[in-house]
Amino acid sequence: MDSDTEESPRKRQRKNPFSGDSSSRKNLMQDEDIRLETTRARFSNVLKRHGELTERLSRDSDKMIFERLQKEFEAARASQTEEICLKGEEWNDGLLATIRERVHMEADRKAMPGDINMVPGPHFQEKITYKVGSKVICCLEGARIGIQYETSFADEPCELYHCVLESKSFLEKMTVLEHTIPFFLPIREAENDLLSSNAMKFIDYVGELLQAYVDRREQVRLIKELYGNQIRELYHSLPYHMVEFVLDDSDCKVTVSLRYADLVSVLPTRIRVLAWPSKKSSIDAMTMNRKENGVLGSHQIPVRLSYAEDAVRKMSLPEAFAEIVLNLPQALQQMSQQTSK
Template sequence: MGEMIVSMDQDIRLDTTRARLSNLLKRHRELSDRLTRDSDKTMLDRLNKEFEAARRSQSQEVFLDGEEWNDGLLATLRERVHMEADRKADNGNAGFSLVCHPEERITYRVGNKVICCLDGSRIGIQFETSTAGETYEVYHCVLESKSFLEKMIVLEHTIPFFLPLSDLENDLLFSNAKKFIDNVGDLLQAYVDRKEQVRLIKELFGHQISEIYHSLPYHMIEFSMDDCDCKFVVSLRYGDLLCELPTKVRILVWPMHHLSKKQCTSPGSPAIPVRLPFAEDAFRIQSLPEAYAEIMPNMPNEIRQLFQTSPS
C-alpha cells in the first residue's frame, strides 16, 4: 500500500526539480547545436578514418583477457610508438600513416575496447558500446606523451563533454592507465544503457506518458502520467554515473478531482501525494521499460484500493 506524504515541502521540491530539468533540456538543445559545428564534425570524421585505417593495416588482432590486459602492455605500446617516432625523425620518413613496422601492426581487443598505435607518438582507444548484443555507438580517445618518461595526456576524443573524462584523466591516467581506460569504457556503456532505456520507454509507452525529462548524462530522469484517474510522477536518480539502475526512486500519485469525490469514501482517505513503494521497488531492480510494463497492468486496482482505504 501507499505511504502518505506528511510534508508539503516535497511538493515544492518536485516543482523545483521539474524546473531544473526543464532548464537542463534547454541547455541540452543549445549545447547540441554547438557540438554540431563543422569543426566538431571534422574531428569526428578524421578520427573515424584514422582508426579505420589502423584496423585495415593491422597484421593481426590480439584478443586479451584477464591478466593479459595490464599496464605492461600499455608501457610496451608507449615504447613502440616513441621508438618509431624517433626512427622516422632520423630517417626523415614521413610517409607512413601508422607507427608500427608492417610485421608489428597489431591491434588489441579487450572487451568492448580496441587499442592500436597511431602516428605521432599516440595510442588510440576505440570504445564500442552495445545494446541487446548489437553495437550501438562508437567513441574514440587518443592518448599522447612527448617522451616515454613523460606522463600521457588525453590529446583528443569524441566522448560526450558532460561525462567526467577530465576527472578520470587527472585521477587515474598517470598512475593507472589500464584502470583509466576500463573506467572510461564502463562510463560510456552505462551512459548508453540509461539513454537506451529512456528511448525505449518513449517508443513503447510514449502514448501513456505526458512528460519526460532527463539530464544530459541521463543520471536524473523524471516522467509523469495521467492515468487510472490519477496523476503519477516518477523520479529516478543514479548516484553514480557507472550505474545502469537507479539508486534512488520516488513515485508519487495524486487522485484526480472526480476520483477524490466519488471513490475516496473513507473519512481518512489521503488527499495529498502518496508514495507507491511496491512500484518503486520494481524500478530499482529492472530497466525502465521492464519495470513500467510490470506495474501498470495492476495499477488501477492498486490506486482504487489505496484511496478507498483509511490509513491506520
C-alpha cells in the same frame, strides 16, 4: 475605542484573505492554478529548447573530430598485421607499457636521419591492434595511442567514441590529446585522477562511463517510443543520471523520480514513485480535509507506490514501466480499501 472596534474585523479580514465567500476562494484557487500551469509550460519549453541547442552544439563541434579520427582508426586497422583479443588478466599494465614503448620506438625510428633508406626490421613491420571487450586499442602515428569505444544497447551496436593519448617520452605521463566523448561526461576529471597513476584503469573507466550513459539514455528513449502516449512532462539531465516523468492514468497521476549514485550506474539508487489521486478518482478517500485559519481546505495526499519503486530498482526502465502500468489498478484499489477503513 469605537475606532478600535471598527478596525478589528478589517484587520482580521486582511490576515485571512480566504474569509470571503466560497466563490471568491474558488476563483482565487483557479487563478493560482492557471499561473502555476503557465509557469510549468514556460519552464518545460525552456528545458526543451536548451536540450535541443546543447545537442546540436555538441554534435556539430564534435563532427569533424569524429570523422577525422574514425578515418585514422579505420586506416590503422586496415594496415594491421594482427589483431589480438585480450581476455581477463591478459589486459594489464605490462601490456600497456609494451604498447607505449612500441609507439615511441616507431616515432623515434621515423625521426632518425636517413629513415627512407633504412629497412625496418620485423619488429617494426608488425602493426598489432588489441581488442579488449568493447575497446579497440591502436598504435597511431606520432607516438599516440588510440582507444575506440564501442557501445551497445540490447545487443545492438550504438555509437563509437574515441580517445587519443600521447606522451612526450616513454617515461613521462600520458595525457588526453583529443577525444569524441560527450562534453558532459567527466573525462578531464578522470584524466586528473587516474591517467597519471593508472592508465589502464583510466581506459577501462572511460569505457564504463560511456556504456552506462548510452544504457541510461536508450532506456529513456525506449519508454518514450513504447509508452509515449502515457507519458508527459519527461525531464532528464544531459548524462541521464537524473530522470523524472509523469504517467497519466484515468484514476490518478503517477510521478516518477530517479537518481543514479554515479555516472557508471545503470540502475537508479534513489527512487520515488508517487500516486496523486485525480479529482474524479475512485480513491477520494486519500483526500484529507483540514481546517486552517477558519477555512475548510482540500488537500490531495500522494501515496508512495512501493511495488513500483522495487520494480525500477531491479529492472530496466522499460520493463519496470510495464510492471507499473500492469499492477497500478490493483495497487490503487488496495490503497482505496485501506484508507476507507
